[in-house]
Amino acid sequence: MTRPLYVHDLDALATHARSIRDALPRRVELLYAVKANPDPGVLRTLAGVVDGFEAASRGELRRLAEVLPGRAPAAYAGPGKTDEDLAAALAAGARRIHVESPAELRRLGALATATGRTAQVLLRVNLPVDAPGASLVMGGGPSPFGMDPADAVECARRPPAGIEVRGVHAHLASGLDAPLAGAVAAAVVRWAVADVAAAEVDVGGGMAVDYTDPAGRFDWAGYGRALAGVADAYPGLRLRIEPGRSVTAYCGAYLTEVIDVKRSYGEWFVVVAGGTHHLRTPAAKGHAQPFRAYRRSGADGPRTDGGPVTVVGQLCTPKDVLSRSATAGPIGVGDVLAFAMAGAYAWNISHRDFLLHEPPLFRIGDPDEVAAGWAAGSPPS
Numbered sequence: 001m002t003r004p005l006y007v008h009d010l011d012a013l014a015t016h017a018r019s020i021r022d023a024l025p026r027r028v029e030l031l032y033a034v035k036a037n038p039d040p041g042v043l044r045t046l047a048g049v050v051d052g053f054e055a056a057s058r059g060e061l062r063r064l065a066e067v068l069p070g071r072a073p074a075a076y077a078g079p080g081k082t083d084e085d086l087a088a089a090l091a092a093g094a095r096r097i098h099v100e101s102p103a104e105l106r107r108l109g110a111l112a113t114a115t116g117r118t119a120q121v122l123l124r125v126n127l128p129v130d131a132p133g134a135s136l137v138m139g140g141g142p143s144p145f146g147m148d149p150a151d152a153v154e155c156a157r158r159p160p161a162g163i164e165v166r167g168v169h170a171h172l173a174s175g176l177d178a179p180l181a182g183a184v185a186a187a188v189v190r191w192a193v194a195d196v197a198a199a200e201v202d203v204g205g206g207m208a209v210d211y212t213d214p215a216g217r218f219d220w221a222g223y224g225r226a227l228a229g230v231a232d233a234y235p236g237l238r239l240r241i242e243p244g245r246s247v248t249a250y251c252g253a254y255l256t257e258v259i260d261v262k263r264s265y266g267e268w269f270v271v272v273a274g275g276t277h278h279l280r281t282p283a284a285k286g287h288a289q290p291f292r293a294y295r296r297s298g299a300d301g302p303r304t305d306g307g308p309v310t311v312v313g314q315l316c317t318p319k320d321v322l323s324r325s326a327t328a329g330p331i332g333v334g335d336v337l338a339f340a341m342a343g344a345y346a347w348n349i350s351h352r353d354f355l356l357h358e359p360p361l362f363r364i365g366d367p368d369e370v371a372a373g374w375a376a377g378s379p380p381s
Contacts, residue, residue, distance in 0.1 A: 002379040004256035004274035005361035007370050010045045013251035017049040023220035025228045029240040031074050033205055034060045036244025036344040040067045054242045058088045079144055086111050098124050098169040101147050105155055112162030119162060122169040122202055125152045127191055129172040156196040168192035171204030178219035181207060182226025189230050200238040207246035214290045214340045218246050245344040252343025253367035254279045258335045261302050268304045270331050275313015275320045278360045279342055280350035288323040289339045294375035296334035303332035338371040
């Protein structure tokens with residue numbers, strides 16, 4: 001049996017990324033949040049399209065240095081930065097460091113001064129936000145992320161030695177549609193310019209990705225028009241965004257083979273090789289990962305009756321559920337299932353050492369072609 005594998009369609013990724021860049025005003029900087037998918041092929045593909053990369057750990061700094069030597073990260077972010085993290089960001093030449101608290105700002109200033117540097121920072125601010133319909137809200141209330149507005153104002157007015165405050169960073173919510181994302185961006189910029197005299201504002205990411213509609217896409221053209229309006233209102237401002245999931249989710253698929261099908265108390269279960277220790281996304285978000293079944297050529301084993309199925313993996317937990325579907329059709333042993341939209345927060349967030357199963361393989365290509373060839377008797381080599 002061939003091990004489960006991820007297939008990254010880098011041509012499709014490049015096309016999608018270019019469409020995002022083309023939809024945005026040129027004066028809006030487009031960063032890629034490495035946390036979404038740090039795969040080397042993904043980073044190399046995006047390097048020629050985006051304006052820079054946002055890293056959130058020393059590991060991501062190392063990955064960028066290995067894959068794109070000589071290209072300094074555009075931003076270094078993330079909560080809970082140690083002195084070692086801050087020193088690594090300074091040494092890597094990160095153009096902007098996003099600071100989460102007054103205490104972190106003081107530590108960074110001391111490190112910068114000790115090494116004869118001046119750290120260029122954005123203050124991450126936890127602003128009140130009205131985001132109806134957002135899947136995740138991280139602003140406007142008690143939060144480990146960012147600092148209260150009053151603290152940010154004080155930090156901007158009296159930065160410690162070694163620090164130059166350039167502006168504000170605010171990632172306040174995720175799962176935003178284009179109109180709401182545009183409204184949030186405008187509100188952040190208004191506050192940043194009025195209260196902090198910001199020269200730069202990074203309004204974060206959080207663009208919606210709808211796993212129930214694999215063909216759907218965030219309205220980048222509409223969002224671009226909204227950002228153009230914000231930029232026109234503040235001609236001297238440097239405006240920046242840092243999407244992750246909405247850039248790479250569509251370029252990856254997780255392919256695996258059906259091991260068994262069975263009924264339990266009247267319900268069909270499809271058991272596949274691998275599971276959520278390879279693809280954590282559906283368990284993390286509580287959704288059904290979209291998939292397509294490719295019938296194995298010549299297979300004559302047991303099959304479901306075409307009714308609803310629950311697709312599970314090989315883990316010793318009832319939470320190892322990849323998907324539920326009422327429309328997948330009959331599925332049998334040996335069939336190949338291709339889980340779409342697995343290009344972000346997938347393998348890189350998975351609890352990969354649980355039960356110590358073998359890791360998935362990785363390939364570059366068209367997932368549909370790979371899955372169809374596998375089902376026809378030509379498994380990936």
